[in-house]
Amino acid sequence: MKDVPAWLVDEGSTTEMRRMLSPDSPVDIETLAARARAITLRRFGRTMSLYAPLYLSNHCPSGCAYCGFASDRTTLRRRLEEDEIRREITAMKKLGIRDILLLTGERTVAAGFDYLRRAVEIAAEEMPRVSVETFPMSVEEYRELASCGCTGVTIYQETYDRKRYEELHRWGPKKDFLHRLDTPERALEAGIKTVGIGALLGLSEPVEEALHLYRHARHLAKTWWRAGISISFPRMRPEQGGWQPPFTVSDQQLARMILAFRIGLPDMDLALSTRERASFRDGMAGLAVTRMSIASKTTVGGYDEGETGERGQFDISDERSAPEFCQALRDRGIEPVFKNWDGAYNGPATQILPTGGLKETVLCP
Amino acid sequence: MNISKNETAVMDVLNVMDALHIGPHTFNSRLILGTGKFSSTDVMLRAVRASKAELVTVALRRFNREQLxxxxxxxxxxxxxxxxxxxxxxxxxxxxxxKAAHISRELSGSPFIKVEIHPNPQHLMPDPIETFEAAKILASEGFLVMPYISADPVLAKRLEEVGCASVMPLGAAIGSGRGLSTAGMLEIIIRESTIPVIVDAGLRAPSEAARAMEMGCSAVLVNSAIAAADNPEEMATAFRDGTSAGRRAYMAGLMAESGEAVPTSPLTSFLGESR
Incomplete structure (x- = not known):
């Protein structure tokens, strides 16, 4: 079995992070919050970038133990057709959304590369910023997506604990730990501008998980110096009557983690989704978080026709509407920003080489 | 204190005479404002008004004509x-x-373009090579090009040579609030430049704006320090005053700094008496 790369286990530069992350840390959380808030304010000001997810399909051949869309779950399978995608995007635009994240399960015949590429093209006609959170792809495939207007690739490692990873991903293409770990770098090599990384908190020991995530971010920033990097902190919640995560990450622990990341990585985007409760999101907004999802649906579609009663991939905790959420931010002196990008910066993929070279590649069909 | 009408008029004339010229444009204010990072558009507009700035910069990515x-x-x-x-x-x-400059001109009608090219979205330091290339093209197309650059005296001259309307070297990294960390390089740029030198980025306090102006900068651009203040409107006023105080001091001619110590035994006694 191939070893994990050295940067993932290197202890050299994480002493201070470990000190801040540890639940019995000598640094109290108020001190961390004050430091993080000052950094966020200087670097990002009093604004919050907003985005929303659109689930295109819940077809999936993988057997991830924790996922509502795993292939052994009885969920009704469907995918959005082109006209439905257009309607969903129109509905999302009406909410103000200008930054969209397209999601699918692992690669299937129903929702494979060609399907996704078409969805990106449709989305990019209306949205200045289009990212995907789907199955790992090849460099060539990412290059093609970039040329169609895809600017970001989000891919969570789920857990950096390899043994646990292999247990939890019971079958399917997602079983390959190292292939998934390399995915952000394949995307960057192909000219994708921003990668999103994260760990599904609760799958393994939280401090170790956070340290691995931190090393991953540092590695990407050093190797791919042109890359935009966004870090997410998705926390698993016990599912009623369903799968129970082996670790519980408390609000205190999660907050400590996000604050420590702001201090350790002062100019990276930190994201927090509607998985989290309104009060937690509002509290973290002024302290460290710079990107938030809004008015999210985790069912396939859901913006156009409204609630269908279907089960989503996971349950949402912050169910406020877009105007309600924006008002809550404004009440805290934070300006919600929907459009924080421009289509002028998309277009023909510019290949980013790790050593600094830039190669223009024109691929668009 | 009573200021006569005459004196006020003299001061106005002095102000006009000391206007900032960029290309064919004339500005009485030497404070330029950035418009991102504010807690609301309303707060931003009040800060702009309080600052008395006449030139403000806005990012194309924050243009959103569909959603006012x-x-x-x-x-x-x-x-x-x-x-x-x-x-x-x-x-x-x-x-x-x-591409962004073309779209911006079409949407805004402004002849100005602040060229900001930062390939690393984390630290946002400007890319000198790409900035030079873009500036060359845009200046030849008739834009008033205002390039955001590191405090590099050679790059500043190269940009002047290709027809930029000003150069905008950084005092410190964007949003760092580290003030005039590049003072030594800025002094060279100011000394050598024939186009306006505008310090952009890094300023934290109005005293730093004053210091930049005392050094002979033509103007300063401030965003984070005002947007992140507890009271942005008041801070904008303070930066207005700091900038204008620094400019007045520069024009008035600062007294020389105290010189080096004079050695007790002469260094040139070997030269003899004859001239």
Whole structure:
């Protein structure tokens, strides 16, 4: 079995992070919050970038133990057709959304590369910023997506604990730990501008998980110096009557983690989704978080026709509407920003080489 | 203290005589404002008004004509006496910046373009090579090009040679609040430049704006320090005063700094008496 790369286990530069992350840390959380808030304010000001997810399909051949869309779950399978995608995007635009994240399960015949590429093209006609959170792809495939207007690739490692990873991903293409770990770098090599990384908190020991995530971010920033990097902190919640995560990450622990990341990585985007409760999101907004999802649906579609009663991939905790959420931010002196990008910066993929070279590649069909 | 009408008139004339010229444009204010990072558009507009700035910059990525609540360009263009300078923040290559400049000119009608090319979205330091390439193209197309650069005296001259309207070297990294960390390089740029030198980025306090102006900068651009203040409107006023105090001091001629110590035994006694 191939070893994990050295940067993932290197202890050299994480002493201070470990000190801040540890639940019995000598640094109290108020001190961390004050430091993080000052950094966020200087670097990002009093604004919050907003985005929303659109689930295109819940077809999936993988057997991830924790996922509502795993292939052994009885969920009704469907995918959005082109006209439905257009309607969903129109509905999302009406909410103000200008930054969209397209999601699918692992690669299937129903929702494979060609399907996704078409969805990106449709989305990019209306949205200045289009990212995907789907199955790992090849460099060539990412290059093609970039040329169609895809600017970001989000891919969570789920857990950096390899043994646990292999247990939890019971079958399917997602079983390959190292292939998934390399995915952000394949995307960057192909000219994708921003990668999103994260760990599904609760799958393994939280401090170790956070340290691995931190090393991953540092590695990407050093190797791919042109890359935009966004870090997410998705926390698993016990599912009623369903799968129970082996670790519980408390609000205190999660907050400590996000604050420590702001201090350790002062100019990276930190994201927090509607998985989290309104009060937690509002509290973290002024302290460290710079990107938030809004008015999210985790069912396939859901913006156009409204609630269908279907089960989503996971349950949402912050169910406020877009105007309600924006008002809550404004009440805290934070300006919600929907459009924080421009289509002028998309277009023909510019290949980013790790050593600094830039190669223009024109691929668009 | 009573200031006679005559004296006020003299001061006005002095102010006009000391105007900032960029290309064919004349500005009485030497404080330029950035418009991002504010807690609301309303707070931003009040800060702009309080600052008495006449030139403000706005990022193309914050133009949102379809959704006015989210748009920075529309409300700014309503302000009287303000010239808008779109910027290319978000561009990571010369090609992207040129494209963004074209779109910005079409949307805003402004002849100004602040070229900002930062390939690393984390630290946002400007790329000198791509900036030079974009500036060359845009200046030849008739834009008033205002490039955001590191405090590099050679790059500043190269940009002047290709027809830029000003150079905008950084005092410190964007949003760092580290003030005039590059003072030594800025002094060289100011000494050598025949176009306005505008210190952009890094300023934290009005005293630093004053210091930049005392050094002979033509203007300063401030954003984070005002947007992140507890009271942005008051801070904008303070920066207005700091900038103008520094400029007055520069024009008035600062007294020389105390010189080096004079050695007790003469160093040139070997030269003898004859001249």
């Amino acid at each position: 609540e989210d748009d920075l360009f529309g409300p700014l263009s309503q302000l009287e006496g303000i010239t808008l300078m779109p910027n290319t923040s978000g561009a990571s290559t010369a090609a992207e910046a040129v």
